[in-house]
Amino acid sequence: MSGHFTRSGIPIKPVYTPEDIEDQDYKKQLGDPGVYPYTRGIRPVGSWGWIQRELSGEGDARTSNKQLKYLLSQGQTGIDVIADAPSNALLDPDHPLAVHAVGTQGVSLCCLKDFEDLWEGLPLDSVTLSNSTPAVFTAAALYLVAKKNNVPPEKLRGSVIQGPFYGEPCGYATHMPVKLRVRLASDCIAFCTQTLPKFHSFVEDTYFPCEAGLTAVEEMALGFVEIRYIVKDLLRRGMDIDSFAPRIAILVDCGMDFFEEIAKIRATRRLFSRMMKEEFKAGDPRSLAPVITSHTSGLSLTPQQPPNNIVRGTLQALSLVLGGVQAVEISAFDEAFRTPTPESHRVGLRTQQIIGLETNVTRVADPLAGSYYVESLTNEMEKRIWEMVMDIESKGDPVHLSENGWFKTFFDNAMNRYGREVEEGRLPKVGLNCFRIPGEEDTLLKDVSEAKIQPFKEHIEVIAEYKRNRDREGVRQALLNCHAGARTPDENLTWPIMDALSAGATCGEIAGVLRMAYDYPYDPHGLVEPMI
Amino acid sequence: MKRIKILIGTMGMDQHEVGALSVSRMLMDAGMEVVYVGRFNTPKKMVVAGIEEGVDVIGISCHSWEYLHFMPELLDLVKQYNANIPIVVGGSVITPKDETQLIEMGVAAVFGSGSTKAEMVEALRALAG
Numbered sequence: 001m002s003g004h005f006t007r008s009g010i011p012i013k014p015v016y017t018p019e020d021i022e023d024q025d026y027k028k029q030l031g032d033p034g035v036y037p038y039t040r041g042i043r044p045v046g047s048w049g050w051i052q053r054e055l056s057g058e059g060d061a062r063t064s065n066k067q068l069k070y071l072l073s074q075g076q077t078g079i080d081v082i083a084d085a086p087s088n089a090l091l092d093p094d095h096p097l098a099v100h101a102v103g104t105q106g107v108s109l110c111c112l113k114d115f116e117d118l119w120e121g122l123p124l125d126s127v128t129l130s131n132s133t134p135a136v137f138t139a140a141a142l143y144l145v146a147k148k149n150n151v152p153p154e155k156l157r158g159s160v161i162q163g164p165f166y167g168e169p170c171g172y173a174t175h176m177p178v179k180l181r182v183r184l185a186s187d188c189i190a191f192c193t194q195t196l197p198k199f200h201s202f203v204e205d206t207y208f209p210c211e212a213g214l215t216a217v218e219e220m221a222l223g224f225v226e227i228r229y230i231v232k233d234l235l236r237r238g239m240d241i242d243s244f245a246p247r248i249a250i251l252v253d254c255g256m257d258f259f260e261e262i263a264k265i266r267a268t269r270r271l272f273s274r275m276m277k278e279e280f281k282a283g284d285p286r287s288l289a290p291v292i293t294s295h296t297s298g299l300s301l302t303p304q305q306p307p308n309n310i311v312r313g314t315l316q317a318l319s320l321v322l323g324g325v326q327a328v329e330i331s332a333f334d335e336a337f338r339t340p341t342p343e344s345h346r347v348g349l350r351t352q353q354i355i356g357l358e359t360n361v362t363r364v365a366d367p368l369a370g371s372y373y374v375e376s377l378t379n380e381m382e383k384r385i386w387e388m389v390m391d392i393e394s395k396g397d398p399v400h401l402s403e404n405g406w407f408k409t410f411f412d413n414a415m416n417r418y419g420r421e422v423e424e425g426r427l428p429k430v431g432l433n434c435f436r437i438p439g440e441e442d443t444l445l446k447d448v449s450e451a452k453i454q455p456f457k458e459h460i461e462v463i464a465e466y467k468r469n470r471d472r473e474g475v476r477q478a479l480l481n482c483h484a485g486a487r488t489p490d491e492n493l494t495w496p497i498m499d500a501l502s503a504g505a506t507c508g509e510i511a512g513v514l515r516m517a518y519d520y521p522y523d524p525h526g527l528v529e530p531m532i
Numbered sequence: 533m534k535r536i537k538i539l540i541g542t543m544g545m546d547q548h549e550v551g552a553l554s555v556s557r558m559l560m561d562a563g564m565e566v567v568y569v570g571r572f573n574t575p576k577k578m579v580v581a582g583i584e585e586g587v588d589v590i591g592i593s594c595h596s597w598e599y600l601h602f603m604p605e606l607l608d609l610v611k612q613y614n615a616n617i618p619i620v621v622g623g624s625v626i627t628p629k630d631e632t633q634l635i636e637m638g639v640a641a642v643f644g645s646g647s648t649k650a651e652m653v654e655a656l657r658a659l660a661g
Contacts, residue, residue: 085545085596097572100601101545171547173571213550299550303624303645336645337625338597412553419554423649432646439628449627452597525572 006260008215010380016372024375029270033324033365034289036277039270039378040366041324042289049362050320051078051128051327052352054345055295057107058084060459061117064107068122070342076349079158080329081118082106082132088163090134090174092508093460094467096527103456105339109133110506111466115141116148124151129158130293130327134174135201136188137507140498143195159200159249159293162188163208164226166398169408170209175524176515178402180486184493184514186233191494193244200249200291202230210253211299212411213418216264217381219253221388222407224271228389229398231280241280245287252325254316255297261316262368263377264385265292265323271382293327294320299418301336304431306445309333314351321355324366328352337449344448463506470504472531478503479513479532486517536660539582540591541569543602548595551623555593555643555652562653575606582617588660589640594623600630607638618659622647 004012013020024030031037034044053076057064068079082088084106086098092110093102102108109115115138119129124146131138138160146153163172165181174181185202192201206223214222227248234244250268254261273288282288296316301309313330320328330348332340340348356362368374395401421427428434478500485496493514500510512522512530522530540556542549549571556566567585569578582590592599592606599621610617618640626634631642641655 085547089545089547091545097544097574100598101596104597171549173547211550337627415550415553416557418550419557423554423558436646450629452600455598455601 006216006377007255007257008217008260008381008384010260010377010384016376018372020372020376021379024379029379030369030375036285036288037270037273038289039266040369042269042291042326043365045365049356050325051293052076052349052356053078053080053130053327053329054332054340054348055080055082055132055329056340056345057081058105058339058453059103059456060108060462061114062120063103063456065118065120065122067342068118071345071349072122072127074346074349075353078128078130078327079122080130080132080327083109083134087507088132088134088172088174090176090507090511092463092506093456094464095508095523095525097525099457099460100455102459104453106132108456108459109137110463110508111504112141112144112501113466116145119145124149125155127157129156130203131158131160132205133160134507134511135160135162136184136191136494136497137501137510139188139192139196139199139201140494140501142199144498144502153196154198156196157198159203160188161203161205161251162230164205164222165229166222166226166402166407167209168402170212170411172208174511175520176511177518177520178399180514180518180520182230182233182399185230186237187492187494189230189234189244189247190237190239190492193239193247200247202244202248203251203293204248205251207251207253207295209411210255211297213299213414214411216253216255216257216260217384217388218410218414220264220268220271220381220385221392222410223250223252223268224275224385224389225392225398227272228275228393235280241276241282242284242287245276245280245282246284249291249293249326251293251295253297254294254320256300256312256316258315258319259374259377260381261319262323263374263381265320265325266366266374266378267382267385268292270378271386292323292325294325295329296320296331298331298335300429301331301333302429302432303336303449304436305442306333306336306449308431309336310347310351313348314355317351317355318361321361322368333445334448338451339453341448341451466504467506474503475500475505475509476531478505479509482510483513483517483532486514534660535563535565536589536656537565537567537585537587538589538591538656538660539567539569539578539585539587540593541573541578541581542571542593542595543573543575543578543606544596544598545572546594546596546598547571549593551595552593555591555622558649559653559656562649564653564656575602575609578606579609579613579615579617583613583615587617589656590617590619592619592621594621595625597625599623600633603634603637603639620656620659622652
């Protein structure tokens, strides 16, 4: 190919003119901010701002609780917690394979006590609480913890990420069949619409899959395929579209293609609102206006010359702000080689504060609207994303595509393509494949790479002790109820899961019996025996 | 020239595969045979698979710190099984201090972020004899 292209392969011309958007109809395609089709943002003029937060969580829940309180004291305006790798894979910390990963890349969460410790002393009725943690378990625990603290659950704001049902091969493995993954997502959303009406129970995570090296078009196409499938699943249950559509949010990635990322966000809003109105017949304006939250790309960072990552984070955050998102997390400058340090978290937060307070870029809503290039690119992104959604859906039921490995091949190809582009220098990465410096000169901000978070092994014994001191029969009965519930097609599993957490069961145990009910092994690694 | 056979996988809960897959592809492009064992391996699984497959080298890919904790067990198992298979490690989380520690432990080669295809291919050819 000759010429220049965006990361998604859209040709870039040296200049754009009125001819590039001559068919543009302002009211139909743009509309004012806060007005259908929400291309220019979901909030009315004068009310826009974004939640500033950094992805946090490490060690056990008590340690993370301190970290969250520190970040709030530094001006963070929301909380965003990620669970460690075992918790997100639904394995307890005392699982033999988890031992070296407890609390190193997020917080270890496996029982109600952990959730109570995590949120202890936080203003649950006023702060927004975003969770990159196992969704249905988190929603159930949040409901219980709010009740216990006399906070009305209907006041809770925040979100849980639903790991995409096709996510087993792209870092989201829970070793559950796709049908169970879909069911748990739908159950969680249905539960939250009844009990946590202000809570965004359906965060479509396009960020994490995108980090496999997807293009922006691929990222959003996969996201829409999932959103559409879950929406149809909830409609099949007899739910009203307006009962849950306002609770949908999209967590997008933001890479280095500055204008393409802005165009992606604007195109996504337009596509979403049109789809909701025209295809799913939503009537509530809130159903048509998608909340978009964001992480800057961890994949774009380099371990070489870490200060460059601060620049990358700044540029990415600026494009997110110009795109008009509702929340931003900047992947910390040390994330290329470690779980973020408090110092790098603070740099990420300060970057957002500088953009918000010092640059005046936030004074005008959707300031790039009308740009020949940005509008033209928004139109092209919209077209290409939708074509890919239709193409994927034409290949068959997305659940079948997951089961037969189609998504796995898609991700493998993306990872391969990305690796080759970097290796061959077609995707320039300053400090990595161009403008390298010798290792001995690459010292600035490198010292943080040597300080590691040790696995929180003492927590393994805490959980083992917790398990020894429970009412064993009560736990067993609660797990049997989860198993029976999973065998009953129309039962919402959130309730028996909540009862099991109350009875002292752990997320790993509950997930295990749910797997069994779907004829999967209790322990995917064959190392732990079931209690039932 | 003999066709070099290498086993590649990640250990523990490390779910990041971008590096493992792209390195596998590079080595296959260089004419090597790659046995890709994916995620969620224990040291024992890696060593047993390496022996059963008769590989020349076992390659561990990492994007979490778990590998550092698994490595002594892995190297010990290689000895226990009299396997005589060199272990190499690659990943962006490896720091200069980690690299020194790994080599002292008995790891045959370490490839941090920025290692080129040529460097890896040359090192693996030398190790495979």
